[in-house]
Amino acid sequence: MKSIPQTYTWNNYRCTYTLHQPDTQTDENLALLLIHPIGVGLSGKFWQRFAKSWFNRGQSYPLYNPDLLGCGDSDKPKVAYYPQDWANQLKYFLETEVKKPVIIVVQGALFPVAINLVQNPPQPNWIKGLVLSGPPAWPIMTRPEKPxxxxxxxxxxxxTPIGRLFYLYARRRQFIESFSIRQLFAQKQDVDHQWLDVLEKDAIDLKNRYAVFSFLSGFWRKNYEEAIASIPHPTLVVVGEKASSISREGVTETPEERLDQYLKHLPNGQGRKISGRNVPPYESTDEFVTMVEQFVNEITSKV
Structure with a gap:
């Protein structure tokens, strides 16, 4: 696997991404677009394990792994970020850097970014499918916060200065570890040094807090039921067997109920349960890659 760091400019901001591709370059007319979650220290590095396993399986489809604005090595302006902002960034990214059809693989509550991208694609035929990894509880996706x-x-x-102090507290290794054990991973031992080292290092930059706080403020929250029901593309929903919800609206929903609700509303959806909890690409990497690989093969076999 070759991992090539790249940069581009969008709206006068410096944006970064990593192109992961096999050692022997191929001329595939399809790629995977990876959308990382938002959180303290999170960036495109979230997908490193997935990328390694993907090419260890002999896959030739390249992976485009961008850092969303406000995260990773991309610029971090002091603004409130909305899903449509990141979707606009990714639309430009597809038009200028990827330049080919993609299957979107999106983690967790960044699903609204993918929804916005589906609603306003770079070209009508450039999105071939979606993989929803650990999507939010259904009530969270259908009950909007008040603007x-x-x-x-x-x-x-x-x-405010209070928010800055909160971020200084939240970026501590002890807090990251505790939160990961309580809310993200099924097994305590899976919250390993690699996970903690990356998040702790990338959380040092205080400007990372604006993307995190935009997420915590709920700027992504609205009723997406109609938008989800209008997604025409093949969509794979992957839910952890021990999936939970951070928000109180979804705490009573079982993983089976979550999967059923998504499949009930997606016109072209299919679902899988996977070992683990809320971050399948990291805690159940090989199993997740197998599911994505099968889904991609299904789509390409119909082309």
């Missing part, structure tokens, strides 16, 4: 409440959280807490 006024979102802005109050941002203006009165997160975008």
């Amino acid at each position: 006024g409440q979102q802005k109050l959280l941002w203006n009165l807490f997160f975008n």
